[in-house]
Amino acid sequence: MAIKIKVLKHPELTWYEKLYIPQILGGLVITLKHLIRFKPITVQYPEEVKELPERYRGLHVMPADDEGEIRCVACKLCEVACPTQAISIVAEPADDYGIERRPKVFNIDFMRCVFCGFCEEACPVDALRMGMKYELSSYNRAGLIHTKEVFFDPNVKSNAPRNNANFLYEMGKGDILDNIEEIDKVKKLTGIYTES
Numbered sequence: 001m002a003i004k005i006k007v008l009k010h011p012e013l014t015w016y017e018k019l020y021i022p023q024i025l026g027g028l029v030i031t032l033k034h035l036i037r038f039k040p041i042t043v044q045y046p047e048e049v050k051e052l053p054e055r056y057r058g059l060h061v062m063p064a065d066d067e068g069e070i071r072c073v074a075c076k077l078c079e080v081a082c083p084t085q086a087i088s089i090v091a092e093p094a095d096d097y098g099i100e101r102r103p104k105v106f107n108i109d110f111m112r113c114v115f116c117g118f119c120e121e122a123c124p125v126d127a128l129r130m131g132m133k134y135e136l137s138s139y140n141r142a143g144l145i146h147t148k149e150v151f152f153d154p155n156v157k158s159n160a161p162r163n164n165a166n167f168l169y170e171m172g173k174g175d176i177l178d179n180i181e182e183i184d185k186v187k188k189l190t191g192i193y194t195e196s
């Protein structure tokens, strides 16, 4: 089959455009408008908390079931799905809770994690979600390996919508924000968060 070639001509500037002065003046007018209507957009973090987009994928959260217990059944599907091998799980029997097993150890190494979300997609029981927290720093490497004791909170229910509920949970846990008014403001974003 013959290949058709379409020749595109480079657009020519009109005499008016070749003057350049009107375009420069137009740009200056836009700059001037921004100067006159100047509104600061800087967020005074951490005193001010920015509401994150609903689909933000931050640090992981392990939501609870209706009894406030960990939902994870240590099936290790998330461990297998993780492309960076950041997840490590050790299972233990959980006959007392009517399930075969649960995680004795559930670690995520945030030096490896690329926040792809494959782990939460792989989970068959909605036991792992990506939350709203983005503060991730440590003075040593060990501090970047988070355990299930950090991820799990009985106050975060599995049916929580993807809003800032998880962010509130993280704030309360890490004492990132001790301003009660700010916490209340975030609480109003959801009716799902419950006090223990």
Ligand code: SF4
Residues within 6 Å of the ligand: 081, 082, 083, 084, 085, 086, 087, 108, 112, 113, 114, 115, 116, 117, 118, 119, 120
């Ligand atoms: S978000 Fe991606 S890289 Fe991070 S633990 Fe989950 S699967 Fe692994």
Ligand code: SF4
Residues within 6 Å of the ligand: 071, 072, 073, 074, 075, 076, 077, 078, 079, 089, 122, 123, 124, 125, 126, 127, 128
């Ligand atoms: S978080 Fe989900 S996928 Fe990962 S081990 Fe637990 S139940 Fe399985």
